[in-house]
Structures are given as structure tokens and as C-alpha cells.
Amino acid sequence: MYNNNNSSAPSSSSSSEAGDARSSAFNPCEPLRQPRTSPPVSDCGSGSPVSSNSGHNSSSVADALVKNSKLSAAAAEFIPGGYSSVQDDSYSDGSEGYYAEPSLADFVQDFVSHLNSSPGSFESEIEYITDTLNEWVTTEEILQELVELIYVQSTSIPNFAYTGARLCNHLSRHIRLSPANRNFRNLLLQRCQTEYNQRNQAVQGDPETKKKFHSYVLFLGELYLNLELKSRKGTPGRADVLLGALKELLNTLFSHPDDPNLMCAVKLLKLSGSILDDAWKENGQSDMDELVKKIEEILLDAKCSRDVRQMLLKLVELRSSNWGRVHTAAVSSDATPDNDPNYFMNEPTFYTVDGTPFTAADPEYSEKYQEILDREDYFPDAYEENGNESLCGDEDEMDPEIKEAFEKFCMESDARRKK
Structure with missing residues (x-):
């Protein structure tokens, strides 16, 4: 609103403040600036008409505003400057729907979370998971992405290494896309090889690096126990290619005997020690004896905590008892109460x-x-007729x-x- 004089200045400070308030509420980003020129407005109260000169100036300004305006009367809606729409982010990928299409990473994360929270559903869900992944995996690049996604999930989610290894074993046999030397199993082993090559740096790294390295070690142990490869006889067997890697990883951990590294080594040997021992003995190797000697040396010299020392002692005792298995168990067909303590x-x-x-x-x-x-x-x-106990008494007592x-x-x- 302007004063009776044909001046472009506001009539009072209160009018200016009211205008600024409306401007701020409309566009919170920045206030509207005052126009450089303003069309003169006649005093409505006086009832005098606007002069011809004033009408000409007003028409010129209006024409200039229309000419420079970017607004369109045919627009579907009016969006103020500086306004950020939520839908802009939703459509930024060029998709037509309000929500973006789920990606392979989204699907992998969803079913991994489900298997992690309900591991007992593995058998009932794995066929659906495999069929869906086969629809996704149509190129070598997508297959490589799938391997990386599952590897990361298996080594980053606590207590998922076992289920992750079972998942890898199933997918290595049922993912249809299998180019020469680039199938799921080979890509997975190559990914593990990459991590293996960095073991000497990782075992001495910061706590977060060590944590990731230890997760990788335990996952590799689960892979050895669960990943099946066809032997020369055509029967499924364990991935013996991992035997040498597990031995070197244990040597690496024992070569840097701080508490986290020793705890990781103990967990790995409790997990797979008996199987590794049997495999090495079958190949005529004494690798487990060498590892036990290293543990005994650590017990004498290393400055590990009391709890870790106890863990190492119990591990040595476990191995001395043949990993808790009975030495003199007879063949089942020849077992008698005299020769088999497990009879x-x-x-x-x-x-x-x-x-x-x-x-x-x-x-x-x-x-x-x-x-x-x-x-x-x-x-x-x-007792009832069907042999079940009657309900006449409290069976908990x-x-x-x-x-x-x-x-x-x-x-x-x-x-x-x-x-």
C-alpha cells in the first residue's frame, strides 16, 4: 500500500513489516525485495481518477513484468521458487512410479535379513530366493555384483557366517548363469583370495580392520565346512583348496598374538579343528601338531590376558582328547559292551x-x-490305552x-x- 503522494517509498514502517511477514511466510528461503519502480496509485479515499500519465506508466511496468516472467497460465500447478518437492527425489532416477524399482542390493539385503532373523526357514525359502536371483542375474557384471553383496553380508552381519556359507554353497550349484571360469563359486573364491592377500596388513591394522579380518577368517572356516565340490570320483567333498589358506591364516594370527587375534584363532579351531586335523592327517601332514606347538609357545611367552590364556589351555586339552571324540570306539557292526564305551x-x-x-x-x-x-x-x-501318561498328576513335579x-x-x- 502506498501513500497519497505519488512516491515509491512505503507509507510507514508498520506496512513494511507486515509485507515482510507475508513474504517470509510464503517463501522462507529469502524475503521479497522491494521493487525498483512502483506504479503510482491514486488515493482511494479521495475518489479522484488516475491521470493518463500514471496509467501509461502502470501499463509499461505490467508489460515488462509479463515479458520477463517465466510463469505460465497453462501450468498444472504453481510451485514457489526455492521449494523442494519430495517427489523430485523419487523421480530423480527417471522412473515413472512414485517409488523407485527395487535393486538387486535391496533384494539381497531383504532376504539376508530374513534368513538372519529366521535361520530355520532356510530350506523353505531357498528355492524362491534362487529363482528370483536367476531372474536378476543375466550378465557377468550382475553375477559379480551378487557375489560381492553376499560376501559383504556374510562377513559383516554377526553370526551369519554359517548361513552365508550354506547360501553360497547352494547358489554355487543353482545359479544358472555360469560362464567359463566366471561362475558363482570361482568368483567367490577369487573374492576370498583378494582378502587373503591382505592378511599381513589386516592382522596388524586398527581395531576395525582387525574385526573385518577376523570375520573373514571365520567365514572362510564355514566355507570349508559347507562348500561342496565334486571330487574326481564324482562325489561331493569339501573344498580342499581352502586347507592351505586356513593354515596360513592361523599362522598369521599366532604370529601376532594379541588378544583379538588369539580369540579369533581359538574360535576357528573350535569350529573346524577336528575336520582340519583329520584332513591334514589323511594327507600325511602334521600341520595341527605345529599349530599346537605355537600355542604352547604363546602360553609361555606371550602377554595375553588370563581369559585368553584359559581359552588356549582348554583348546590344547580338547585336541589332546581327539577333539572330544572317543579313541576306542569300535565299528558299529563289531561293537560290544566290552570294546565300545559308547555302546x-x-x-x-x-x-x-x-x-x-x-x-x-x-x-x-x-x-x-x-x-x-x-x-x-x-x-x-x-497310563491311558494309547500308552500316554494320564493327566491325573502334575508331571512337572x-x-x-x-x-x-x-x-x-x-x-x-x-x-x-x-x-
Whole structure:
């Protein structure tokens, strides 16, 4: 609004502030500037007409504004300058839909998250996952991308290494695109080789680098246990190509015996130590003996924490007991109670009337078992016709004497097993 004098200056400071307020609310980015020239406006209150000169000036300014304007009356909508639309980001990839099409990385992340949260669904979901991936993987570049995505997920998500190795084993046999020397398995092994070549730098790196390296080591151990390759006889077998790599990785970890590296080595040997030991012995190699000697040297000289020292001691004990396996187990067809300590391992445990436990290995087994049968004859209603226990009693309750006898039996069993 202007004053009665044909001046371009605002009539008062209050008018200017009101104009600035409207301008700021309309466009928060920057206030509207004052026009350089303004058409004179007659005093509406006086009722005097506008002069011809004033009308000419007003028409000239209006024509100039229309000529320089970028606005169009045919536009679908009016968008102020500086306004950022959410849809601009949605359409930035040129797609026609409001949401962008999901990418291969999105699909891999989705099904990996599902398998990680529900690993028991692997068998029921893997066929759908494989079929969908086969629709995606149409070129070598996409196959390379898929390998990288699954490798990264398998080595970065905690506790996903086992499921990731199973996934890699399945895809290596069921991804249809398989160009010569560029199939899923070969690309995966090449990716692992790249990480293997950087082991000496990674094992001495910062904590984050070490963490990634340790995840890679454990994933490689899972791959050795789960990745199946056809042998010369045509039967599936383990990827023996990884045997030498795992040995060198263990040597690398033991060569830099700080707590994180030693803990990673212990985890790997607990995971695959028995299998590695058997494979090396089958090939006439004493690699596990050499690793145990290194562990013993570390126990004498290295300044590792008490907890890690205990882990190493228990690992040596585990290996000395043949990784917890019984040395003298006989062939199943030749097993007897005298030559196989595991003969009665799967036999059920019974209890006498006073709560004393016994199994088929007990010399008085026949007499004690007959007593149980005789006792059941006195209480025919204790069991239903189909052999299930009746609901007349609380099955969660246990007689104190029986409970004490059961605990004693468990302790004695543990003691015999440790011997």
C-alpha cells in the first residue's frame, strides 16, 4: 500500500513489516525485495481518477513484468521458487512410479535379513530366493555384483557366517548363469583370495580392520565346512583348496598374538579343528601338531590376558582328547559292551522305586527293569490305552529323592565323560 503522494517509498514502517511477514511466510528461503519502480496509485479515499500519465506508466511496468516472467497460465500447478518437492527425489532416477524399482542390493539385503532373523526357514525359502536371483542375474557384471553383496553380508552381519556359507554353497550349484571360469563359486573364491592377500596388513591394522579380518577368517572356516565340490570320483567333498589358506591364516594370527587375534584363532579351531586335523592327517601332514606347538609357545611367552590364556589351555586339552571324540570306539557292526564305551550311549535311563538310576549297561538291569514292569501292573490306570501318561498328576513335579538321585547321576556321568 502506498501513500497519497505519488512516491515509491512505503507509507510507514508498520506496512513494511507486515509485507515482510507475508513474504517470509510464503517463501522462507529469502524475503521479497522491494521493487525498483512502483506504479503510482491514486488515493482511494479521495475518489479522484488516475491521470493518463500514471496509467501509461502502470501499463509499461505490467508489460515488462509479463515479458520477463517465466510463469505460465497453462501450468498444472504453481510451485514457489526455492521449494523442494519430495517427489523430485523419487523421480530423480527417471522412473515413472512414485517409488523407485527395487535393486538387486535391496533384494539381497531383504532376504539376508530374513534368513538372519529366521535361520530355520532356510530350506523353505531357498528355492524362491534362487529363482528370483536367476531372474536378476543375466550378465557377468550382475553375477559379480551378487557375489560381492553376499560376501559383504556374510562377513559383516554377526553370526551369519554359517548361513552365508550354506547360501553360497547352494547358489554355487543353482545359479544358472555360469560362464567359463566366471561362475558363482570361482568368483567367490577369487573374492576370498583378494582378502587373503591382505592378511599381513589386516592382522596388524586398527581395531576395525582387525574385526573385518577376523570375520573373514571365520567365514572362510564355514566355507570349508559347507562348500561342496565334486571330487574326481564324482562325489561331493569339501573344498580342499581352502586347507592351505586356513593354515596360513592361523599362522598369521599366532604370529601376532594379541588378544583379538588369539580369540579369533581359538574360535576357528573350535569350529573346524577336528575336520582340519583329520584332513591334514589323511594327507600325511602334521600341520595341527605345529599349530599346537605355537600355542604352547604363546602360553609361555606371550602377554595375553588370563581369559585368553584359559581359552588356549582348554583348546590344547580338547585336541589332546581327539577333539572330544572317543579313541576306542569300535565299528558299529563289531561293537560290544566290552570294546565300545559308547555302546549304551543311546539307551534310555530308568529309575528304581527308590530313585536309583540304571541303564542297560547296569549288571542288574534285567531284575530292576522287571520290577518296573511288575509295578506298572499294580497301577494299570496310571497310563491311558494309547500308552500316554494320564493327566491325573502334575508331571512337572518330581519326588525329592528322585530329583536328588537324578542330579547325582548327572554329576557322575559328567565325571566319567571327563575321564
